[in-house]
Amino acid sequence: MDDGAIGLLEKTSSLEAACLRAVRLQERLDGLLREAAEVQVQLSRADGSIEGIPHYSTIEGQAHELGRQLSREVQARQMNELAALQPQTAKCPDCGTRCELHLHRREVNSIDGPLPLQEVAAHCLCCRRDFFPSA
Ligand SMILES: [Zn+2]
Numbered sequence: 781m782d783d784g785a786i787g788l789l790e791k792t793s794s795l796e797a798a799c800l801r802a803v804r805l806q807e808r809l810d811g812l813l814r815e816a817a818e819v820q821v822q823l824s825r826a827d828g829s830i831e832g833i834p835h836y837s838t839i840e841g842q843a844h845e846l847g848r849q850l851s852r853e854v855q856a857r858q859m860n861e862l863a864a865l866q867p868q869t870a871k872c873p874d875c876g877t878r879c880e881l882h883l884h885r886r887e888v889n890s891i892d893g894p895l896p897l898q899e900v901a902a903h904c905l906c907c908r909r910d911f912f913p914s915a
Contacts, residue, residue, distance in 0.1 A: 820846050848892040855890055859897045862914065870913040872904035879904050881913065 824830040824842055869878045884901035887894055903910050 816846065816850070817843075851892040852890060852895040855888075855892075856895050856897060859899065863898045863900050866900040866914065870900075870902055870911075872902070872907055872909075873911055874907050874909070875904065877904055877906045879911075884912075 820842065829842065830838060863883055866881060869880055871877065872879055879902040881900045881902045883898050885896055885898055888897045899912060900914055901910055901912050
């Protein structure tokens, strides 16, 4: 086998591994969502928020709130991952001075409600201003 064929095999193997990982993660997520739904139903009976035969709007409202909670959790984690990937410094957009970056926590009002986010910020000593490289 020549180098080209070996390289092709390695690429194919790497793609198959990535595909298999994605399939396993999707199966895991599907299972976790089913479990979360089951726990939500049990919780609603245990805390009395759903008793007897409720109106469908009550069931729908509780389910929707769980979806919003999951959305906020995903948004916060995605932003934390992005913040961790940022470089250590960035140039000030005004004067071009290279400034150290630090993590800045702030509350954001997403379409699914408020959540705390970590984002990268810097303070330029020359301009005496803060800036957000990812904005
Ligand atoms: Zn500056």
